[in-house]
Amino acid sequence: MPQTTNPTSNTENKKEQVAVLGGGSFGTAITKVLAEKGHTVHFWMRSAEQVQELAEKGTNSRYMPGVQLTGDIRPSTDFSAVVKNADAVFVAIPSKAFRNVIREHASDFHDGQIVISLTKGIERDGFKLMSEILQEEIPRTRIGVLSGPNLAGEIVQRDLTATVIAAKDPDVRRTVQNLLGCEYFRVYANVDIYGVELAGALKNIYAIVAGMASALELGENAKSMLITRGLAEMSRFAVSLGANPMTFMGLAGVGDLVVTCTSSKSRNFRVGYAVGKGAQLEDAVAELGQVAEGIYTLQLVKEKAEDAGIYMPLVRGLYEILYGGASIKAVINGLMMAVQNSDVEFILPRTLTY
Ligand SMILES: NC(=O)C1=CN([C@@H]2O[C@H](COP(=O)(O)OP(=O)(O)OC[C@H]3O[C@@H](n4cnc5c(N)ncnc54)[C@H](OP(=O)(O)O)[C@@H]3O)[C@@H](O)[C@H]2O)C=CC1
Ligand SMILES: O=C(CO)COP(=O)(O)O
Secondary structure, three states, X not given: OOOOOOOOOOOOOOOOEEEEEOOOHHHHHHHHHXXXXXXXXXXXXXXXXXXXXXXXXXXXXXOOXXXXXXXXXXXXXXXXXXXXXXXXXXXXXXXXXXXXXXXXXXXXXXXXXXXXXXXXXXXOOOOEEHHHHHHHHOOXXXXXXXXXXXXXXXXXXXXXXXXXXXOOOHHHHHHHHHHHOEOOEEEEXXXXXXXXXXXXXXXXXXXXXXXXXXXXXXXXXXXXXXXHHHHHHHHHHHHHOXXXXXXXXXXXXXXHHHHHHHOOOOHHHHHHHHHHOOOOHHHHHHHHOOOOOHHHHHHHHHHHHHHHOOOOHHHHHHHHHHHOOOOHHHHHHHHHOXXXXXXXXXXXXXXXXX
């Protein structure tokens, strides 16, 4: 009988110099994982007060109240010093600021340096994903994307978590698996950067929809319908842009979609919930006090889908509610009474069902 090899671990314990850019919830969570693995983490944030608090008390109370950070963490507002000696750099800057920050400091990155985007958003001009921005701004680095069902608030509690590293270069994938993989954090590999990254950005839209459905107490069947039709819609969109549909079966696709559509720990879910309970969008966002990428991604995807003629009824419906003044009830009714179509269109194409 042929034997399948099953190595006990591909996680090394070599200590490295790494950098994390962005002092919000996710930057802090990844810093904590890296530091607990014994790496030296150079942590860049723009707030001098936050740097001082982290250096003196080992906390980031603005974004992770009650969480103690331990290990060799070196917070700093000096971007150049943070990036200069790092073998790998993890970027957790919201999509709206991502290009400006990288462009302003492009000369600080060195040839061959590993740079990994953690950001789940899209840039307005040109519909660019973060890996594309990295490619344009710092093309001589080795680029990857980390995405998956990764609620920061759970990672800092050491709750069991898995994620995906997507990179063309196998050495980048291996390095990131070694840097982060530990008893509570697993890193799976993919080569479909575009699909992994697009999945992470798109699912935020459906998390807003799911939060709304939860506020309206539409029921468990409705929740399942939304998640599954959301998956159909996001994979239809991504495939038309060149991503691999199989990526959406993995952690970065269905995995992240499920966690953000079912948990009030997701900020996008919470924004949808608040609007479902009658709040204005601006008030819901202000109350959150953190980034909810889905509200920007929604606008960009709606425009892109219309330009490209891609059928995205959930995106259109949510857009009409958030930005077009439509009533939630009318949108739900319109969705329910639309043409009944193919379940899995990669098996039964949509057009054949008319
Ligand atoms: N939180 C999570 O569970 C996860 C988040 N992500 C993704 O990570 C990315 C970052 O999100 P997250 O950390 O949660 O966001 P937060 O809202 O928690 O924090 C945002 C951080 O970005 C900083 N920032 C904002 N604008 C700038 C700027 N112009 N220059 C420098 N820093 C800036 C903020 O600094 P300041 O406080 O000074 O304003 C703050 O440190 C998002 O794309 C998100 O989708 C991915 C997986 C999980
Ligand atoms: O991406 C996330 C979990 O995977 C975090 O989602 P939110 O940004 O909605 O909190």
